[in-house]
Amino acid sequence: MPRRSDDTRAAILAAARSRFAADGFERATIRAIAADARIDPSMVMRYYGNKEGLFAAAAEFDLRLPDLREVPASSLGERLVGHFLVRWEEDGTLVALLRAAVSQDAAVSRITAIFAEQVGPVVARHAPDPAEVPTRAGLVATQILGFALCRYVLRLPPVVALDREAAVGWLAPTIQRYLTGAV
């Protein structure tokens, strides 16, 4: 059932995502988030319990990986990298997670879970050997998260300068090999 405070809750969540993404967990203060949402800081506590609860709510995230069963195995890397790039840019949540992860165990668990539960199955469907699935998913994480780190958090100039096409061109073969390449 819809509550009268749903707008406020949503405003808090949106402000929290943006602040967490921009400043990380500790530097994003509840007072700043509340100011962005134009409400009193105490409302945040009422609706989300405490700062960690707010983060947990703001860090809810679905990669929305498409169904790749009909995609030829050889263009898997390309499709995956393309999807990641789009998803990363349209939703700041992943950046918030990444920024918070360095000091927030909850964020680490969330990232771990995302790669295990959402990327894992895709890998499982195409990896040569089931025993290698976690390793391959982990390797995919190293390249995808590393690219996101350099592009959206560190903002290394040459990595920021890459357009989407070039980024896919460089990263896709890497992901492809981590998914299906020989050990």
Add this chain to the structure above:
Amino acid sequence: MPRRSDDTRAAILAAARSRFAADGFERATIRAIAADARIDPSMVMRYYGNKEGLFAAAAEFDLRLPDLREVPASSLGERLVGHFLVRWEEDGTLVALLRAAVSQDAAVSRITAIFAEQVGPVVARHAPDPAEVPTRAGLVATQILGFALCRYVLRLPPVVALDREAAVGWLAPTIQRYLTGAV
């Protein structure tokens, strides 16, 4: 000339590196660092000015990349990845830099500088086209930093589980292609 306080200064720096690496910039408090070094917090201020000054001193870092001019171009990736892994594990400074980078502009500049000044020349010596050097160095950064992030900061289980040999086996071809591969 050696000062009588050199031992104290070194103890502060060591404690700072370890705390920054373990907790990140904001959660590593001066009080905790001083306690580790068994001195008064005010000594930190006296010798390093403020917290940022302490971090700047603690984040001094040299990759110590070996001279790779005589290495055959084809085993460049392998040598580089191996060196990175060793360096990363013997010195916590890089992890401290990585952890601090999400909220500390100084750390970002330092990482940017390290890759531009220390990795850049290696790339320059082997890249087909000089114009591509920054891009290629940036790509190397995405994979190397991504691996370090997943292994030492996030501690993703499958990435932690890789032994050095396996890690080199997986990453070396990626780095090799970013260094010398076709665009």
Add this chain to the structure above:
DNA sequence: CTCGTTTGCCAACAATTGTTGACTTGATCT
């Protein structure tokens, strides 16, 4: 309308933080 519940704001608390200044100890040099 009336009552209870929800929503919101205000002020304040306790803890922690980086940082500062005054004071004491100890070594070094004349």
Add this chain to the structure above:
DNA sequence: AGATCAAGTCAACAATTGTTGGCAAACGAG
């Protein structure tokens, strides 16, 4: 020995933080 200066200790400040409880207004059910 006495003077000088670095090295170290102690206590406190000012600001910021997450968090709490009380109170006023708005709403919805009866």
